Amino acid sequence: MKLAEQEQLFCQWLTAHRGLLWRVVRAFASDAPDQEDLFQEILLQLWCSVPTFRGNSKESTWIYRLAFNTALVWQRGEKRRRRKHEAFTLHAVGASEETASSGRSEQEVRLECLYSAIRELPRLDASLALMLLDGLSYRQMGEVLGISENHVGVRLHRIRKQLTERLKGQADEF
Amino acid sequence: MNFDEIQQVWGRQDAGGSITLNTNLLLKEVRRNQRQFESTIFWRDFRESGVAMCLVYLFGRAWVQQEDWTYGLLALACFGVGLFILVDRLRQRRRRPMMEDSLRRCLLTSLEQVRHQIWLLRNVFWWYQLPLLIPYFISILHEAVSVKSVLIQGFVIALANWGIYLLNQSAVSKSLEPRERELEALLSSLDEVPSSDHG
Numbered sequence: 001m002k003l004a005e006q007e008q009l010f011c012q013w014l015t016a017h018r019g020l021l022w023r024v025v026r027a028f029a030s031d032a033p034d035q036e037d038l039f040q041e042i043l044l045q046l047w048c049s050v051p052t053f054r055g056n057s058k059e060s061t062w063i064y065r066l067a068f069n070t071a072l073v074w075q076r077g078e079k080r081r082r083r084k085h086e087a088f089t090l091h092a093v094g095a096s097e098e099t100a101s102s103g104r105s106e107q108e109v110r111l112e113c114l115y116s117a118i119r120e121l122p123r124l125d126a127s128l129a130l131m132l133l134d135g136l137s138y139r140q141m142g143e144v145l146g147i148s149e150n151h152v153g154v155r156l157h158r159i160r161k162q163l164t165e166r167l168k169g170q171a172d173e174f
Numbered sequence: 175m176n177f178d179e180i181q182q183v184w185g186r187q188d189a190g191g192s193i194t195l196n197t198n199l200l201l202k203e204v205r206r207n208q209r210q211f212e213s214t215i216f217w218r219d220f221r222e223s224g225v226a227m228c229l230v231y232l233f234g235r236a237w238v239q240q241e242d243w244t245y246g247l248l249a250l251a252c253f254g255v256g257l258f259i260l261v262d263r264l265r266q267r268r269r270r271p272m273m274e275d276s277l278r279r280c281l282l283t284s285l286e287q288v289r290h291q292i293w294l295l296r297n298v299f300w301w302y303q304l305p306l307l308i309p310y311f312i313s314i315l316h317e318a319v320s321v322k323s324v325l326i327q328g329f330v331i332a333l334a335n336w337g338i339y340l341l342n343q344s345a346v347s348k349s350l351e352p353r354e355r356e357l358e359a360l361l362s363s364l365d366e367v368p369s370s371d372h373g
Contacts, residue, residue: 010204011197018195023187040207045273047204052274062274069273069280072360075353110183124363133184146276147364160177167175 001051009050014043017063020134021046024064027118027130028071038074045070057143064136064144068127117166121159128152129159219263226256244313251309258301266290278364285357292350295342303335 014021021042029035049066053059118129124145131141138149138156145152175183233249236242271283294301311328318324 007201011201014195014197014200040203043200043204044207044211047201047208049272049274052272065277066273069271069275069277072277073271073273073280073284073357107183107186111187114180114183122363123360133181144277145364146278163180164175164177167180 006047006050009053010047013046013050013059013063017060020060020063021067023130023134024067024071026115027126028074028123030116030119038071041074042067042070061140061143064131068144072123072127113167114163117163120166121162125155125159125162128155129163132156132159215267219260223256223260223263226252226259230256242313242316244309244316247309247312248306251305255302255305262294278361281357281361281364285354285361288350288354288357292346292354295346295350298342299335299339303339307331307335 021039025035025039025042029038045066046063049062053062057065118126121129127145128141131144136144138152141152141156142149229252230249233245233252237245237249266287269283269286271280271287273280275283310331314324314327
């Protein structure tokens with residue numbers, strides 16, 4: 001694959017799937033330095049994987065698999081290998097001044113509680129929880145992680161229960 | 175919150191519109207990271223086998239100039255160790271985990287890498303220290319001025335090597351073995367099918 005093609009596909013993937021990548025980062029890393037480190041790691045793996053993409057699977061399946069594999073083998077807090085030459089621009093934009101409302105900030109708080117609950121799950125379950133919430137089918141989830149649909153189903157039943165229990169108390173605070 | 179409410183909270187999350195990325199800048203950063211990573215690997219390999227090759231040159235030259243065969247032994251030992259390191263690095267580089275592989279294969283490859291590192295450090299005495307110590311002690315005995323000097327030199331070298339050995343074992347138990355257990359746990363969780371809960 002020519003470099004220009006690799007760059008074009010990488011940028012396309014980044015634009016189309018940035019939400020997915022950021023959700024994976026938030027689910028596996030809690031503080032900003034870890035999130036930035038994991039995000040850079042995922043981007044690097046994504047870049048290196050572009051030439052090997054043959055279109056045998058859907059782009060989203062490929063990217064989910066790559067992002068989860070990277071996050072699952074990533075070591076939290078390990079020495080920062082990535083010396084940042086320039087801080088790249090990554091904003092998780094909160095409410096703007098014109099549109100801020102108590103509902104939106106409440107949404108952010110609930111969302112952060114949800115991410116926190118996901119981070120407390122075993123890593124494999126956290127991957128499944130993300131895909132469940134993103135609406136993937138059992139077959140797609142099994143394809144991403146390399147496990148059977150039956151295995152997916154049984155785990156998801158447990159994950160739903162765990163998430164609901166962990167977040168039970170949170171609802172009353174809102 | 176029931177699961178439907180959780181799903182609603184998740185669904186209201188912006189699909190990515192609130193996340194702004196400067197893709198050109200990111201592309202530059204990723205390529206710089208890749209070059210830096212490859213450079214780190216290259217210089218690490220070069221440093222480790224390069225030091226050995228420099229010693230080969232120095233001992234080899236001393237062997238020729240001073241016609242002392244013990245220097246030849248030292249040069250040979252350094253060459254052997256340097257070659258071992260180089261070949262090992264090249265083999266391990268071909269076995270790096272590919273993140274686009276299935277999770278199982280990715281974990282297996284990562285685990286294989288960690289176990290190989292453990293094997294290397296656990297056996298550092300046999301493939302690194304001993305091949306260098308034998309010709310070194312031979313050269314000490316060959317040039318010995320007195321029994322006392324041989325004993326003192328031998329003791330100092332043995333102590334230094336003991337420290338090096340302990341450092342390596344500490345790296346194994348504090349860093350590599352926990353990592354091995356973490357990867358094994360992840361791998362076994364792929365196979366473990368939890369029993370269904372009823373009710």
